[in-house]
Amino acid sequence: MxxxxxxxxxxxxxxxxxxxxxxxxxxxxxxxxPRAGEGLVAGTGLPPxxxxxxxxxxxxxxxxxxxxxxxxQVPRGPRSRTWPVGSWSEHGRTHLTTATALAPLLEELRGFPGVRSAGGDLRGDPPGVLLVLSLVVERTCDPGEVRGMLVSRALPRLRGALELDDLPTAVEFRFATSTPGRGRRGRVV
Incomplete structure (x- = not known):
């Protein structure tokens, strides 16, 4: 587009x-x-x-x-979605918005070495949820190392918080340029 x-x-x-x-x-x-009285186009008849x-x-x-x-051109953001946490009890059930559920994960990702910024979204409904992450990393950063920390440290905590056994994840790495806020697209892992 x-x-x-x-x-x-x-x-x-x-x-x-x-x-x-x-x-x-x-x-x-x-x-x-054009001279006075002269037509602008040849012919004076109307077209068929x-x-x-x-x-x-x-x-x-x-x-x-x-x-x-x-x-x-109208910007469209993801719909605000709530995620049920825990099972029903006599007091009801707890629901989290996507932004609230992802905030700790994104904050942790921003703390990883070489990660400049992180954004994400949860797509689909349980149990078929897909986590989509977009990370802007420094040019000297090793995306494999960041991915390893994500898989071993950050994702298990998010799966536990959302009470999901499996959370498929797509990660897009963008390498930071000299201008903050812009990046070159990397590969999706």
């Missing part, structure tokens, strides 16, 4: 630059001006009626594509 966005924005920018250059050239007399139908249909299609592209 990012390539499509850049392509559409680049094309739109090019068209706006061309229109601006045309207006500037017309203003300063670079383009020849099917041309208007094609133009209207093309305008509707372009308008719908533009609305779809605009709707795709």
């Amino acid at each position: 990012g390539v499509l966005n850049r392509t559409v924005l680049g094309l739109l920018g090019f068209l706006l630059l061309a229109a601006g250059a045309f207006v500037v050239c017309a203003r300063f007399g670079v383009l020849p001006r 009626t099917w041309v208007w139908s094609v133009v209207a249909a093309a305008a509707v299609v372009v308008g719908l594509l533009a609305l779809g592209w605009l709707a795709a």
Whole structure:
């Protein structure tokens, strides 16, 4: 989707630059001006009626594509989800939001050597839950070492807190660049 966005924005920018250059050239007399009483285009007859139908249909299609592209720009975050902890008792049941359940794990990951930032989400419903993590690490960091600490230390605690026997996990490593907040995509482990 990012390539499509850049392509559409680049094309739109090019068209706006061309229109601006045309207006500037017309203003300063670079383009020849039509004489009084002379038509701007050859022929003065109206086009056939099917041309208007094609133009209207093309305008509707372009308008719908533009609305779809605009709707795709609205940021969508994951739905807030709650996770049941423990079994039902006479006092009820405890529920945690995804953010609350992942906060200790993400804080622990940020403390790992070489990890600059960590984000994550729990997807699916128990028992088919998938943990998706995105880590930005320093260029000198060994992703295998971070993955080993994640598997041996951090994930067992989260599985215990959520009372899950198994928690499939997808980890995306991004290597930090010199500019904070941006990263180069690494491989998914």
